[in-house]
Amino acid sequence: MKLLKLIENVSFTSNQPLDKIKEIEVKDIAYNSRNCEDGFMFVALVGETVDGHKFVKNAYDKGARVFLLQKNSKFSKYAMDLNEDAIKIFVDDTRLALSKISHNFFSQPSKSLKIIGVTGTKGKTTITNYISTVLNESGVNTGVIGTNGTFYNGIYETTSNTTPESYELHRIFKKMLDNGVRCVAMEVSSGGIMQNRVEDVDFDLAVFSNLSPDHIGPKEHPTFEHYLQCKAKLFKLAKHGIINVDDEYAEEIIKAATCDIETFAIENNANLSAENIKYSKEIDSLGVSFDCKTAEDTFPCYICSPGTFSIYNALAVIAVCKYLGVKKEVMIESLKTAKVDGRVQVLPVIPYATFIIDYAHNGVSLECILQTLKNYEHNRVICLFGSVGGRTEIRRKELGDVAAKECDLAILTSDNPDFEDPMNVINDIAQSFEGSSCEILKIPDRSEAVKTAIRIAKDGDMIVFAGKGHEKYQLINGEKVYFDEAEIAKSEAKKVMEERELLA
Incomplete structure (x- = not known):
């Protein structure tokens, strides 16, 4: 697409006159310098922790020759060192401009x-x-x-x-x-x-x-x-x-x-x-x-x-x-x-108890699902949950406060701990249970926590696995490690039912 067609309806200035850039062809757009190729436009986005202007040289080396830059970026100096064949388009907000040029490009x-x-x-x-x-x-x-x-x-x-x-x-x-x-x-x-x-x-x-x-x-x-x-x-x-x-x-x-x-x-x-x-x-x-x-x-x-x-x-x-x-x-x-994976998803794994997987990962969502379950005939309400590592501790307290009030038993475990020790998160949550009649189990390994929940289930229990929902991973030390909660629950439930048959 012609560059001027691409930036239609975008207010900009450039280091090159219009007659020099009007015939320039842009093959594609990239906002990650690693994705650039010959003929690409590189858009330098300004984020909370990363500023794309730092990577304009990488984008140039990959073949980009057109650069969409933000006027007020403190890192715009990096673009000043680009070779003379680099076409620089300056806008007030590169993220807003990316929206417009993407709309045009496609x-x-x-x-x-x-x-x-x-x-x-x-x-x-x-x-x-x-x-x-x-x-x-x-x-x-x-x-x-x-x-x-x-x-x-x-x-x-x-x-x-x-x-x-x-x-x-x-x-x-x-x-x-x-x-x-x-x-x-x-x-x-x-x-x-x-x-x-x-x-x-x-x-x-x-x-x-x-x-x-x-x-x-x-x-x-x-x-x-x-x-x-x-x-x-x-x-x-x-x-x-x-x-x-x-x-x-x-x-x-x-x-x-x-x-x-x-x-x-x-x-x-x-x-x-x-x-x-x-x-x-x-x-x-x-x-x-x-x-x-x-x-x-x-x-x-x-x-x-x-x-x-x-x-x-x-x-x-x-x-x-x-x-x-x-x-x-x-x-x-x-x-x-109509059903959605990980949203109040019932796992029919054991005939005498109800297991539910839900994405509830904040206080409001958890309270909503736990109070809802009480509309149905039940014995104990059990909740297995954790909270994200390296994030606000307010959410941990919200989750703990809700579970302490609504549950008979809470199994505290990990939920995307990332670089934080899961026990730090668990101990933060556990503070909410001081003086509560709700019992707690601390099991940092979520796989073991799920297996424990399956094994301790009694007739009429309702057990919620909260927080992961549809996610098929645990975020640990910056890496997404495969983790399928439903798969683990089904496997353990099969063992439990087989054991029951042998004992019968």
Whole structure:
């Protein structure tokens, strides 16, 4: 693509006159110098800990001759030493510019797709995957982008972030479009919004699930207000908004919105609501049924996921699919079997106890799942969990406080300890159990912790493996080490059942 076409709608200055660069061809874009080749443009992104301007010489040596640079970077001096054939394009914000040039480079693919953005603290993964399930069942080829990766037409691609960098995002859109995808349900994280990754995505729909304090710290959002503002920005980028008005921050989201708004709720008046809620328990699932009430009619729904939060997720999906013209009958049938790996995932490994894998990794999420389980007949509630190493200790206390209040037994273990000793994290969490009636076991090896949970399970126990969810690794000393919680649980459960048969 011609350089001037690539940087269309980008305000810039250059070290070269326009007539000299107008015929320059750019083969591709890279924001990691190691990915550069002959004919590439290198974009120097300014991050919290790494500044891409330090690597312009590496990019030049790899073959890049066009450089997108940020005017105020304290490391822009590195670009001054490049050879005279280097074309330097200076902008106010390289991350914002990367969004625009990626949009251009891939021929603005989001304009040809129906893009549904889902934001909120909890529920994004479930809602996007449920939307995909229903729309695909209705005949609309739909892809997913989010925490669990990218899915479309049986193709899977991992993502390093819930909301990928803008270049990756538009690349994925183009690939989906070329493969017949017509609709994309994507998770939109507050970090993705803050870092301008979605600035040039043509959102048709935006969904708000809920909001609670999270991702607040030195390398994330400085305050909760900033976190809220980032979430709210999605409703300035979309044409139509769908909002959970039972959430205490819904009014602020609506005030900030510039798009049309419709609502869903359980407790308040809304365009869509749920009533006559009933819980059910099967060997391989915990479910809930309800009646969905709209302006036109009321119809019964069932989802094989438990709790009030699951109803909110289902209402969001119904609102989206209804807006897109999906038949009511298709929605009802599709939601009955819709599931997401690692999200309230029931493992039917032992007939006398219920094992659940869930991604709950903060206090709010853990409290939600544990309180939900108490709606079902049970003996003990047991939770196996840890907290990320090298991160804020506030989350450790939140998790510990919740488990100490809601559980009969807590198994404290590791969860992506990275460079921190897992016992440091476990001991921090354990402080919450002082004076609590909840018993604790400290088992730093998560594999051994899972095996212990399987072996100590009694009739009617409900055991939650919290924190890992869909993840198939443990982050240890900077490396992702393979770890499959479900696989370990199934293997140990098989041994336990075989032992029981021998003793019978």
